[in-house]
Amino acid sequence: MSVLIFIDQAEGHIKKASYEAMSYGAKLAAQLGVQAEGVVLGAAKEDLAALGKYGVQKIHHVNNEALNHFDAQVFTKVIAQVVEKTGAQVVVFSNNVDGKGIAPRLAARLKAGLVPGAVALPETGNGFVVKKNVFSGKAFANIAVNTPIKIIALNPNSFKPEEGSGTAEVVAFNATVDAPKVKVTSTNKVSGEVPLSEASIVVSGGRGLKGPENWGLIEDLAKALGAATACSRPVADVHWRPHHEHVGQTGLAIAPDLYIAVGISGAIQHLAGVNRSKVIVVINKDPEAPFFKAADYGIVGDAFEVVPKITEAVKKLKGIA
Amino acid sequence: MKILVCISKTPDTTAKIAFTDNNTKFAQDGVQWIINPYDEWYALVRAIELKEKDPSIVLHLVTVGAADTEPIIRKALALGGDEAIRVNAESHDSYYIASQIAEVARQGGYDLIFTGRETIDYNGASIGGMVAELLDMPYIPLATKFELNGTTATITREIEGGEEICEVPLPLVVSCQKGMAEQRIPNMKGIMSARTKPLKVVEPTAADTLTAIAGFGLPPAKAGVKLVPADNPAELVRLLHEEAKVI
The missing domain is CATH 3.40.50.1220 (TPP-binding domain)
Structure with a gap:
């Protein structure tokens, strides 16, 4: 039993949105009385153990070079293996560019109810209800998730990352990784500007x-x-x-x-x-x-x-x- | 080559957002319905452009909805497309809807499936990904450019602070956003021909519903704007620093 957080990277660096997802996932894990675990795909250039500061107790690292570029299909199959092995009951993504690619796929694969664009921690007193934005921010909806595994994609900038202390245990996760069908040919970044x-x-x-x-x-x-x-x-x-x-x-x-x-x-x-x-x-x-x-x-x-x-x-x- | 474009019906962008039945249902009274702008302006128009370049392409539209979605799908057909399929079901659960579209796609054997990046009502951005998983196809979310070269697509997608260009073999699913195409207005010929284009109605396949809407709410109203005199902009900076604490 755990909350599993997908820690999204760009070129081996952890994205800002991932810190938000980690803090959110750690808070949710505490609320449910279970462990907060993370999953990192592909080569990592940062100290993963240090992510314990954001409340993640264990990190499953699938360091396979086929995962250095984003392919939603390949990533989904790997994360599904981690979910199965760890028995995660909730999977947390950022609802960012990659999260929008993987979270719905994983939801369909695991037949797990998905709340895309969550803006608050779930109400877990009676069921599992998550608040999300609807009507392009003009209203919100409370979504009840009725499946054993739940998936939440947290809207960027809706949850402040909290830094504490702690070290995460980093374990290599051995997954079956398909050859990606998506071939990334180039990346254009507007340099020197804030995304x-x-x-x-x-x-x-x-x-x-x-x-x-x-x-x-x-x-x-x-x-x-x-x-x-x-x-x-x-x-x-x-x-x-x-x-x-x-x-x-x-x-x-x-x-x-x-x-x-x-x-x-x-x-x-x-x-x-x-x-x-x-x-x-x-x-x-x-x-x-x-x-x-x-x-x-x-x-x-x-x-x-x-x-x-x-x-x-x-x-x-x-x-x- | 067969392309399927997913079309959704949404309230007009200026519609008043209110709820009924103890805040469990969207208040539909007086609401104008439109084709979800992402579906129309980007997914559908890009598919029409591909067909204009290669008239052998077969272009179908699909929607999941009750009979009241038909005016919307006719409007979409007025822009282009050979025929439309309406799955006669209503649901707010993305997995249920994606299962219906995946079934239509399986029956039709499409090489390319386009969706809008999200609908402007439920903002789920999840149908494309779910359909791709159900069909075991690659999925490119948030595409801003799309080119076909035989059986390979060259796609530009949004990433944080830039864009990524990739090559993907067909069949695949793409969610489309700004940059893919320019908005079009249907012409009289399109509107006339849309009346006689086939609109098939199919009954839904059995599928689970994984989520339910427990209720809606409106965000708290703003307290009102605090105006700073134009001759003292430094006061604004002080307020943002000391009162709002955002800089």
């Missing part, structure tokens, strides 16, 4: 910025804050900014601690992508912009005057002026 999906602060620009040549305003503030940059749909549609920066209903849905929207009116479709942000700041010269209704803080003013002053104040605060 949008993992960022705790996001600065976002809309049509109010008038043109791509003005994006320095957004980038300077983002740099001062250590933030990622994003944009509204119209901005991506006219190619002022790349598509992968588009947040909203049909773009990326994010949940940072702080979302700063500059020159974005706040259409309902945009809000659907950002309404899970903990704090929303809106800067817009139109006091009637609907976004102000969803904001925690706001400035009614000209972005071209206001934003550089905010950047200066942030630099001063951080002592980088």
